[in-house]
Structure formats: C-alpha cells, structure tokens
Amino acid sequence: xxxxxxxxxxxxxxxxxxxxxxxxxxxxxxxxxxxxxxxxxxxxxxxxxxxxxxxxxxxxxxxxxxxxxxxxxxxxxxxxxxxxxxxxxxxxxxxxxxxxxxxxxxxxxxxxxxxxxxxxxxxxxxxxxxxxxxxxxxxxxxxxxxxxxxxxxxxxxxxxxxxxxxxxxxxxxxxxxxxxxxxxxxxxxxxxxxxxxxxxxxxxxxxxxxxxxxxxxxxxxxxxxxxxxxxxxxxxxxxxxxxxxxxxxxxxxxxxxxxxxxxxxxxxxxxxxxxxxxxxxxxxxxxxxxxxxxxxxxxxxxxxxxxx
Numbered sequence: 001x002x003x004x005x006x007x008x009x010x011x012x013x014x015x016x017x018x019x020x021x022x023x024x025x026x027x028x029x030x031x032x033x034x035x036x037x038x039x040x041x042x043x044x045x046x047x048x049x050x051x052x053x054x055x056x057x058x059x060x061x062x063x064x065x066x067x068x069x070x071x072x073x074x075x076x077x078x079x080x081x082x083x084x085x086x087x088x089x090x091x092x093x094x095x096x097x098x099x100x101x102x103x104x105x106x107x108x109x110x111x112x113x114x115x116x117x118x119x120x121x122x123x124x125x126x127x128x129x130x131x132x133x134x135x136x137x138x139x140x141x142x143x144x145x146x147x148x149x150x151x152x153x154x155x156x157x158x159x160x161x162x163x164x165x166x167x168x169x170x171x172x173x174x175x176x177x178x179x180x181x182x183x184x185x186x187x188x189x190x191x192x193x194x195x196x197x198x199x200x201x202x203x204x205x206x207x208x209x210x211x212x213x214x215x216x217x218x219x220x221x222x223x224x225x226x227x228x229x230x231x232x233x234x235x236x237x238x239x240x241x242x243x244x245x246x247x248x249x250x251x252x253x254x255x256x257x258x259x260x261x262x263x264x265x266x267x268x269x270x271x272x273x274x275x276x277x278x279x280x281x282x283x284x285x286x287x288x289x290x291x292x293x294x295x296x297x298x299x300x301x302x303x304x305x306x307x308x
Contacts, residue, residue: 006291007037009205011249012045013195013242014188015213016172017265019044020065021255024275025211027058032283034290038203040143040156040196042189045211046169050162051129053142061129062272068128069265122176126167133162143203144169145189145196149178154192156199194242197249206291209282210249211275214242250289253282 010029012022022045029036041049051061068074135142136159144157144165157165168179168186179186189196200208223229246252255271255278 006206007204008035008290009038009040009200009203009208010036010049011195011197011200011208011210012039012041012049013210013212013214014043014045014169014190015194016044017268018213018255018271019048020265020268020271021213021275021278022048022211023058023061023065024255024272024277025253025279026052026061026275027272028276028279028283030058034283034286036140036209038141038143038200038205040145040199040203041166041169042145042193042196043170043172044213045196046144046166046189047126047129050138050142050144050166051131053138053140054131054133054162055139056129056131064129065268065272068125069268073124122170123163123167126163126170130163130166135159135162135165138162141203143196143199145193145199146171146179146186147189147191149185149187150183154189155184155186156196156202158203193245195246195249197245201248207289208249209251209253209286210246211253211255212242212246213255251282251286253278255279 012019012025026048039049039053041047048061051064052058056064135144135157142162144162146155146157146165146168147153148155155168157168164179164181168181169189170176171178171187173187173191176188193199194214195210195212197208197210253275255274
C-alpha cells in the first residue's frame with residue numbers, strides 16, 4: 001500500500017438525541033483539516049455519518065437540525081412525544097399527567113406491535129437528512145451497522161439503498177419497528193456494535209477515531225422490580241461490550257452528553273457544542289496518532305500554500 005492510500009476511519013456511535021454531538025465533532029475535524037476517509041455509523045451515528053458522507057457539511061447539518069426540530073412534522077411526531085420533557089411553562093402536575101398518558105399509550109402499543117413508533121413514521125425523518133442514494137455512491141465511503149434479530153448476526157451495509165440501511169440501523173428495540181428485509185428482521189446496530197470500530201478495521205482503515213455518546217453508567221434510580229433488574233443488566237452488558245470494542249480504536253472522543261434521554265432533543269445546540277469541545281480536547285492525541293504518511297502529506301500541502 002502506498003503512503004497516499006492510508007485511511008483514517010471515523011466511528012460514530014448510537015445514543016439518540018445525544019448523537020447530535022457528532023455534528024460538533026465533524027465541525028472541528030473539518031476546521032482542523034483532519035480528513036476522514038471512511039465513516040461507519042450506528043443508529044443516530046448512521047444518520048449523521050450518512051449525511052456527511054453524501055457531502056452535507058456540519059454547518060448545513062446544524063441548520064437542518066434546527067429547522068426539523070421546529071417543523072410541524074416533528075412537533076406532531078410520535079418521537080417528539082417520547083421525550084420525557086415538556087414545555088417549561090406547564091405546571092408540574094400537568095407534566096406528570098402528560099408523561100403518564102404518553103407512556104401508557106406507548107406501553108399499550110408495544111403489547112400488540114413490535115415497536116412504539118411505526119417504521120413509516122420514522123422514515124420521514126430519515127428522508128429529511130439522508131439523500132436518495134446508493135451507499136456505494138457516497139462521496140466518502142460509508143458503512144451502516146444493523147442487527148438481524150432472526151440470526152443474531154451483525155449486518156454491515158456497504159452497498160444498496162443508503163436510506164434503507166440507515167433506517168435499519170436506527171430501529172431502536174421496542175421503540176421503533178424493526179425492518180423486514182428478505183429473510184432478515186433488522187434492528188438497531190447498537191445491539192451488536194454501539195460504536196462500530198470493528199466495521200472500520202474490516203473495511204481497511206489504518207487509524208480509527210471513535211465517538212461515543214453513551215449515558216453515564218452510574219445509576220441513581222431504584223431497583224425494586226424484576227424488570228428493573230433485567231433492564232439494568234442489559235445496560236451493563238451493552239456498556240461493557242461497547243468498551244471492549246472501543247479499546248481497539250486509536251482515539252476515543254467522549255462528548256459530555258448531559259445524561260439526557262435518547263428522545264430528548266430540547267438541548268440540541270448544547271449537545272452540538274459538547275461535541276465541539278470534546279473534539280478540541282482530543283486534537284493533540286489525534287494528530288499524534290495520525291499515520292506518518294498523512295502527516296507528511298498535510299505538511300507538504302501547507303508548505304505549498306505558503307510558497308504561493
């Protein structure tokens with residue numbers, strides 16, 4: 001392999017609204033002229049990574065997020081009602097009643113359907129951020145990670161419909177209906193790979209920068225019922241599996257993600273800034289870890305510009 005062909009990979013993890021921090025990370029990498037040669041995304045990381053791979057800039061992504069969150073489509077969507085927050089002008093009592101009715105509705109739906117949110121409702125959000133394109137035609141090579149609930153296998157999409165791959169990667173278990181595709185029943189990539197580091201190594205990356213937006217694992221709630229134990233056990237298993245994969249990354253960026261709920265988009269601007277802050281803190285480590293060939297190439301590029 002020639003020195004021109006060394007690849008820097010970027011793994012963007014899942015975490016719902018907390019994944020808006022990925023936009024901030026991408027913004028800083030662009031500002032610092034740290035090129036990304038291949039991207040892999042899980043869940044919200046697949047949305048942000050897929051859009052960026054198609055040529056949507058971080059600045060454009062910020063504007064798109066603001067417009068979408070203010071749109072009537074989002075305000076009336078089921079995803080918006082899943083958020084635990086309400087208008088701050090509501091009384092505490094009204095918030096409690098509203099939250100109770102919402103949770104009861106979605107809880108009842110899950111007894112009869114595979115998810116609280118119908119797949120077609122979530123598709124419109126995917127279509128807003130992701131262009132109609134084949135994965136193999138993106139400007140930056142891209143991988144979307146999903147999980148087949150039938151075989152238990154991790155599915156890494158490297159070709160085919162970009163929108164379909166991202167939709168499958170985002171199908172949060174219990175919240176969003178899984179996607180039926182042939183003999184497969186596809187669900188969230190976070191089941192098997194919350195931050196898809198391995199997918200990048202398998203795709204030929206020479207260096208991997210990983211961005212993880214998980215919630216704090218310290219538990220302040222009460223474990224009183226069997227379902228609490230099962231839920232907490234699942235969280236711990238996923239957390240440990242994620243850490244095992246992160247150990248294989250060269251650099252791990254950990255934005256301060258405010259421990260917010262996956263469907264709480266009320267702090268979008270703050271989350272994006274958290275991503276920017278975390279990326280800036282990691283810059284020295286990233287530069288140190290960049291393959292020598294890439295550092296030489298960047299130095300020569302700056303030298304040529306200074307000679308003009």
